[in-house]
Structures are given as C-alpha cells and as structure tokens.
Amino acid sequence: MTHDESTPAIETSGLVKTFGSTRAVDGLDLTVPAGSVYGVLGPNGAGKTTAVRMLATLLRPDAGQAHVFGLDVVRQADAVRGLVSLTGQYASVDEDMTGAENLVLLGRLLGYRKPAARARSAQLLEAFGLTDAADRQVKNYSGGMRRRLDIAASILNTPRLLFLDEPTTGLDPRSRNQVWDIVRAVVAHGTTVLLTTQYLDEADHLAARIAVIDAGRVIAEGTPGELKSSVGAGTVHLRLRDAGQRPEAERVLARVLNSPVQLGADPVSLAARVTGQGTEREMDRGAAEQAARALSELAAAGIVVDDFSLGQPSLDEVFLALTGPAKSEAAA
Incomplete structure (x- = not known):
C-alpha cells in the first residue's frame, strides 16, 4: 500500500486510556509529521509509554481516535502493525542466543527464507558495529551493544514508523551517541x-519537533527553539573571580533582572533567566540590554566577573517551567 507523504505519520484526537481510577492518557491531541524525529518529553507517569502502546496497537484506547499514516489504530490494527516497529525501554532480545541468532530467528518469523534472513542479519550487524560480536551470547554484551541490537531487530523489515521508548536509558555517553547516530541513519532512510x-539533551540533538506531555495531555509543542523561547529570551551565566562576592552578586542580579538566581555547585558560578518582552526579535534585544545592565551594575558594585555568557534557555529549564515540581508517579 502506498501512502501520501503529506499524511501525518501520527494523528490523535482526544485519546484516553484509564487504569482503574488513573487516567494515564487524558485527551491526548498530537500530530506528528512524516520523515523526521518527533520527541515526546514528560516526567515519570506523564503517559508517554501508555500513549506509545496505544499507537502501536498494543493497548486499546478507551476514548478518542488515533491514526498512523491515515489508518485507524483500532479498526485497521493489522494494517498499522505492518507499518510500525517498537523498541521498548528494555532489551527484548534473547540473552542466551547470539546476536546473529537473534536476528536470524526474528527474520524467519517475519517471513524471510533462511539465506535471506542470514544475509539481512549480517548486513545489520555490520551497519550497527556488531559484526565482531555476532557469535557472542547477548548476555555478554554491554548495555549499548544490547540497545543497538534491539534497534537492529526493530528494522529487519524497514518500518514506516519506529517507536523508540526511552532507548538510551542507563547508557553511558559513548553508547548514547552511538544510538543517536543510528537514529539519524534510520531517519535518513x-x-x-x-x-x-x-x-532533554537527547530530544534537543535529535528531534525536529517536541511535544511536552504531563498528566496524560500535551502542554506544549514546537521546535526546540520555539519551546526555549516560550519560557524567556535567554539565560545569563557568570563566573566570579571571588567566591566571597557571590551573595552580593546574587542580590544585584535578582534586582536588575527581576528573576530568581540559581547558584551553581561551583562557588563562583551563578545563572539567571532573562525574559525580555514583545516579539522574538524584541525579546532578544531586550535580553541583551538587560544582561548589559546587569554587568554594569555588578561592576559598579565592585564585583569582578571572569566569565559571562548569554544563551537560550536549555530544554531542562523549559521542562521544569512547563511541568513544575515533580508529581507523584502514576502509570508510565
């Protein structure tokens, strides 16, 4: 079946899923364009995994509608399953089998003849940097190697839509970067x-658009830049020469910027949000003017600043501003 490339990869309206008295997903409205990485951020219990399981046809919604490339996930579930693949939070491969055996077995289950399954297995092992470990039992793989094998298994048949549910949880920075490279390669194909x-840095590096969900619904959506602009024009970061001057610097910044000041673990570091006003361009200009005024006031107070920077808010700041204090965990 062919699909119109203008059709959204995912489109939901009022999607609801309850578990007893808990509404894990509560009227989720989402539109995911085809052909890129779409990030979904949210605290524990926000409903991310539950939403993914409904979109992948593993859970039936209690209300609302969801479509994958125009196909209804309830009425046309079999057709949807032919277009999607899911890699969950934990490795789903057999640890007592080798990497090659896992991929060959899954290939056979997908309908490949044995020679074709072996060829596809070898191709993916090479592409994911696992050829040297092909004949090693998966229980002897590192966490990063397991995740790469997991993703390889998910694309034995190239899916139109790949769900990656927290794919780098628990991985070291090198392994995370390897998984990111794989994700980019998958999208390029x-x-x-x-x-x-x-x-949050993962979404910032990979996603063209991001939805922030909390309590089972979308509370913000846009490009990383749009989300950052939504909580202020920027953040100033300073390093002082004398740690003893930090209390006075904190008072000056709070007064000039009219914003809470964050004290870094380093006793000479401070940061504060700069809001600005008006259009995005006016906000940027206003932020620069506020930052310059703060530096001038610090100098007038005899406070020596060794390092200063003004940049966009981080996604961490966006996330905390939008979701507020941590809430008690509900369904994931």
Missing part, C-alpha cells in the same frame, strides 16, 4: 521516529 525520552 525514510523512517519516521517517535522518540520518548527523559534526557
């Missing part, structure tokens, strides 16, 4: 990726 993550 035409697959749309829906990525749920709690690593």
Whole structure:
C-alpha cells in the first residue's frame, strides 16, 4: 500500500486510556509529521509509554481516535502493525542466543527464507558495529551493544514508523551517541521516529519537533527553539573571580533582572533567566540590554566577573517551567 507523504505519520484526537481510577492518557491531541524525529518529553507517569502502546496497537484506547499514516489504530490494527516497529525501554532480545541468532530467528518469523534472513542479519550487524560480536551470547554484551541490537531487530523489515521508548536509558555517553547516530541513519532512510525520552539533551540533538506531555495531555509543542523561547529570551551565566562576592552578586542580579538566581555547585558560578518582552526579535534585544545592565551594575558594585555568557534557555529549564515540581508517579 502506498501512502501520501503529506499524511501525518501520527494523528490523535482526544485519546484516553484509564487504569482503574488513573487516567494515564487524558485527551491526548498530537500530530506528528512524516520523515523526521518527533520527541515526546514528560516526567515519570506523564503517559508517554501508555500513549506509545496505544499507537502501536498494543493497548486499546478507551476514548478518542488515533491514526498512523491515515489508518485507524483500532479498526485497521493489522494494517498499522505492518507499518510500525517498537523498541521498548528494555532489551527484548534473547540473552542466551547470539546476536546473529537473534536476528536470524526474528527474520524467519517475519517471513524471510533462511539465506535471506542470514544475509539481512549480517548486513545489520555490520551497519550497527556488531559484526565482531555476532557469535557472542547477548548476555555478554554491554548495555549499548544490547540497545543497538534491539534497534537492529526493530528494522529487519524497514518500518514506516519506529517507536523508540526511552532507548538510551542507563547508557553511558559513548553508547548514547552511538544510538543517536543510528537514529539519524534510520531517519535518513525514510523512517519516521517517535522518540520518548527523559534526557532533554537527547530530544534537543535529535528531534525536529517536541511535544511536552504531563498528566496524560500535551502542554506544549514546537521546535526546540520555539519551546526555549516560550519560557524567556535567554539565560545569563557568570563566573566570579571571588567566591566571597557571590551573595552580593546574587542580590544585584535578582534586582536588575527581576528573576530568581540559581547558584551553581561551583562557588563562583551563578545563572539567571532573562525574559525580555514583545516579539522574538524584541525579546532578544531586550535580553541583551538587560544582561548589559546587569554587568554594569555588578561592576559598579565592585564585583569582578571572569566569565559571562548569554544563551537560550536549555530544554531542562523549559521542562521544569512547563511541568513544575515533580508529581507523584502514576502509570508510565
């Protein structure tokens, strides 16, 4: 079946899922364009995994509608399953089998003849940097190697839509970067990726658009830049020469910027949000003027600043501003 490339990869309206008295997903409205990485951020219990399981046809919604490339996930579930693949939070491969055996077995289950399954297995092992470990039992793989094998298994048949549910949880920075490279390569070959993550830098590096969900519904959506602009024009970061001057510097910044000041673990570091006003361009200009005034006031107070920077708010700041204090955990 062919699909119109203008059709959204995912479109939901009023999607609801309850578990007893808990509404894990509460009227979720989401539109995911085809052909890129779409990030879904949210605290524990926000409903990310539950939403993914409904979109992948593993859970039946209690209310609302959801479509994958125009196909209804309830009425046309079999057709949807032919277009999607899911890599969950934990490795789903058999640890007592080798990497090659896992991929060959899954290939056979997908309908490959044995020679074709072996060829596809070898191709993916090479592409994911696992050829040297092909004949090693998966229980002897590192965490990063397991995740790479997991993703390889998910694309034995190239899916139109790949769900990656917190794929780098628990991985070291090197392994995370390897997984990120794989995700970019998958998208370059035409697959749309829906990525749920709690690593904000991960969404910042990979996603073209991001939805922030909390309590089972979307509370903000846009490009990383749009989301950052939504909580202020920027953040000033300073390093002082004398740690003893930090209390006075904190008072000056709070007064000039009219914003809470964050004290870094380093006793000479401070940061504060700069809001600005008006249009995005006016906000940027206003932020620069506020920052310059803060530096001038600090100098007038005899406070020596060794390092200063003004940049966009981080996604961490966006996330905390939008979701507020941590809430008690509900369904994931």
